[in-house]
Amino acid sequence: MSAARLSPLNVTALALGLAFLYGPILLVVVFSFNASRLATVWAGFSTGAYRGLLDNAALMSALWTSLRIALVSACVATVLGTLAALALVRGGRFLGRGMFTGLLYVPLVLPEVVTGLSLLLLFVALDLGRGTVTVAIAHVTLAMSFVTLVVQARLIGFDRSLEEAARDLGASPLQAFFGVTLPIIAPAVGAGFLLAFTLSLDDLVLASFASGPGSTTLPMYVFGQARRGVTPEINAVSSLLIAAVALTLVTVTLLMKRRAGASLAR
Amino acid sequence: MDSKTIIRIQTVTKRFGPAVAVRNVSLDLAEGEFFCLLGPSGCGKSTLMRMIAGFEEPDEGRIELDGADLVGTPPERRPLNMMFQSYALFPHMTVSGNIAYGLRRGGLDKAEQAARLAEMIRIARLDGFETRYPAQLSGGQRQRVALARALARRPRVLLLDEPLGALDRSLRESTQAELKELQARLGTTFVMVTHDQDEAMSLADRIGIMQAGSLIQAGSPREVYERPASRFVAGFIGAANLIEGTIIRREPVFARIALADGTEIEARAETGEPGDAVAVMVRPEHLSLAAGDVPGPNRLAATVTATAFLGDGVSIRARLASGQDIRVLAHGGAPEPLRGEAITLAFAADAARVVT
Numbered sequence: 001m002s003a004a005r006l007s008p009l010n011v012t013a014l015a016l017g018l019a020f021l022y023g024p025i026l027l028v029v030v031f032s033f034n035a036s037r038l039a040t041v042w043a044g045f046s047t048g049a050y051r052g053l054l055d056n057a058a059l060m061s062a063l064w065t066s067l068r069i070a071l072v073s074a075c076v077a078t079v080l081g082t083l084a085a086l087a088l089v090r091g092g093r094f095l096g097r098g099m100f101t102g103l104l105y106v107p108l109v110l111p112e113v114v115t116g117l118s119l120l121l122l123f124v125a126l127d128l129g130r131g132t133v134t135v136a137i138a139h140v141t142l143a144m145s146f147v148t149l150v151v152q153a154r155l156i157g158f159d160r161s162l163e164e165a166a167r168d169l170g171a172s173p174l175q176a177f178f179g180v181t182l183p184i185i186a187p188a189v190g191a192g193f194l195l196a197f198t199l200s201l202d203d204l205v206l207a208s209f210a211s212g213p214g215s216t217t218l219p220m221y222v223f224g225q226a227r228r229g230v231t232p233e234i235n236a237v238s239s240l241l242i243a244a245v246a247l248t249l250v251t252v253t254l255l256m257k258r259r260a261g262a263s264l265a266r
Numbered sequence: 267m268d269s270k271t272i273i274r275i276q277t278v279t280k281r282f283g284p285a286v287a288v289r290n291v292s293l294d295l296a297e298g299e300f301f302c303l304l305g306p307s308g309c310g311k312s313t314l315m316r317m318i319a320g321f322e323e324p325d326e327g328r329i330e331l332d333g334a335d336l337v338g339t340p341p342e343r344r345p346l347n348m349m350f351q352s353y354a355l356f357p358h359m360t361v362s363g364n365i366a367y368g369l370r371r372g373g374l375d376k377a378e379q380a381a382r383l384a385e386m387i388r389i390a391r392l393d394g395f396e397t398r399y400p401a402q403l404s405g406g407q408r409q410r411v412a413l414a415r416a417l418a419r420r421p422r423v424l425l426l427d428e429p430l431g432a433l434d435r436s437l438r439e440s441t442q443a444e445l446k447e448l449q450a451r452l453g454t455t456f457v458m459v460t461h462d463q464d465e466a467m468s469l470a471d472r473i474g475i476m477q478a479g480s481l482i483q484a485g486s487p488r489e490v491y492e493r494p495a496s497r498f499v500a501g502f503i504g505a506a507n508l509i510e511g512t513i514i515r516r517e518p519v520f521a522r523i524a525l526a527d528g529t530e531i532e533a534r535a536e537t538g539e540p541g542d543a544v545a546v547m548v549r550p551e552h553l554s555l556a557a558g559d560v561p562g563p564n565r566l567a568a569t570v571t572a573t574a575f576l577g578d579g580v581s582i583r584a585r586l587a588s589g590q591d592i593r594v595l596a597h598g599g600a601p602e603p604l605r606g607e608a609i610t611l612a613f614a615a616d617a618a619r620v621v622t
Contacts, residue, residue, distance in 0.1 A: 164321055
């Protein structure tokens with residue numbers, strides 16, 4: 001790795017690529033510190049927008065709704081996703097296994113508008129009042145696939161003889177799972193949970209379809225506000241969301257890289 | 267062995283789909299013995315061991331421990347433990363945590379558990395490593411943790427799946443000696459699976475040789491070496507020359523065999539009728555160089571193709587008139603023949619065996 005030197009061309013390409021990816025995001029962060037109320041005019045540095053956030057009741061309520069939905073949907077998606085991964089990896093060659101594996105990718109590639117619309121139809125058909133519960137259900141359907149894929153990858157590399165050793169040493173199948181399997185796949189389960197959490201926190205489209213009165217999520221609030229003009233406050237909220245997501249992604253990456261025992265062994 | 271039977275395997279068969287992994291195997295294991303299941307990979311030895319441990323259930327037959335049928339009992343309720351080939355150490359637990367894992371479910375009180383753990387640490391020479399994680403240990407240390415963990419519950423039988431396979435050569439030999447010494451000291455019945463015949467010969471009280479799912483022969487290392495039940499066993503245990511021929515006369519103990527080139531030789535025979543195509547097994551160390559002009563029984567004419575000086579003897583490769591290659595281990599002091607030289611090989615009829 002160290003032997004290869006970056007040529008000037010490579011450096012330029014890299015810089016342009018990164019600028020293209022992160023320039024707009026950086027702009028949002030920079031303008032969140034703008035002293036001016038107008039988004040396009042720079043009037044000096046100020047943290048006023050951040051301080052103003054706490055006083056904005058509608059925004060705080062949207063944030064609280066988002067966090068609640070994210071927590072609940074991430075928990076449910078993690079449990080269901082992990083169970084699905086166990087079934088797909090351990091279940092042997094049951095009928096429809098290939099189909100189920102393929103179906104995992106559908107929520108990842110299906111346009112969210114379509115998913116959202118179909119969920120809306122379902123909720124209406126079931127006469128389910130739309131609110132935080134329906135948004136959480138919608139987020140579970142999306143996030144579960146991610147959790148399953150992440151946990152599945154970890155389970156495929158899992159040495160079954162560890163479970164057999166636990167059984168051999170007197171553990172019941174359940175004791176072996178909670179004492180040996182789960183702690184070893186925990187980084188993947190944790191990564192799945194964080195992914196599910198951020199997916200829910202970020203989502204605008206599904207939430208727009210599934211939410212009802214009083215269940216405005218933070219992205220919905222931001223989107224609504226932005227249509228009336230971008231203020232430093234919106235930029236500040238967005239910056240905080242960016243920070244939260246970035247932090248989560250870094251954590252997920254670290255969790256996924258972490259080999260069982262290797263990092264514990266310190 | 268006149269000690270009592272601890273494990274009785276009766277007509278056990280195991281199939282995986284259309285493939286038969288273990289075919290009608292019956293075997294009695296005596297209490298306190300060191301038994302090796304030996305065979306090439308895929309011969310069913312691991313499957314047989316996994317059925318004893320309870321990870322697989324036989325399709326037919328019974329496996330008894332102390333006279334009670336084990337079939338249907340889950341592994342956690344069988345009073346035997348297994349040391350896994352990959353060691354299967356729990357990566358998220360320390361050395362102590364690994365060894366104590368089975369003790370926590372053994373019905374012992376805290377003080378007994380702690381005492382047993384300390385004893386195991388001492389036996390496995392892991393003092394000072396109690397709080398390390400498996401990833402921080404050397405291969406030899408991991409092997410000892412796995413052994414200590416499997417022995418901690420004082421199993422009636424310890425099952426060992428290629429326990430030395432992951433160690434390098436020099437470590438393996440010293441570990442073999444330790445394992446044998448430990449087994450003798452504890453008096454626990456050991457059943458080991460291996461594909462390494464040297465390992466089986468040096469460790470086992472008895473060896474069971476498996477081929478294609480069947481148990482071909484079980485006996486002491488000396489028995490299987492000197493009286494192999496088949497060509498396969500003869501070739502698998504130690505170096506063997508298998509000289510092809512046809513029985514022409516059968517006597518109570520010996521048989522007379524004619525080789526393709528007309529040479530007639532005599533060998534010990536337990537089976538075979540006149541007219542049967544058989545092989546005569548002669549170990550390289552039982553062949554000697556004879557003066558060509560002295561007639562006698564059991565002489566083979568051959569041409570030297572290669573020689574190697576081994577210090578305590580000379581290894582000679584030669585080709586018989588039939589074109590078959592033959593190995594000779596001549597003891598020190600014998601004159602070293604030259605490559606291409608015509609030699610005459612002699613052997614005692616007692617040292618040769620007819621195998622089918």
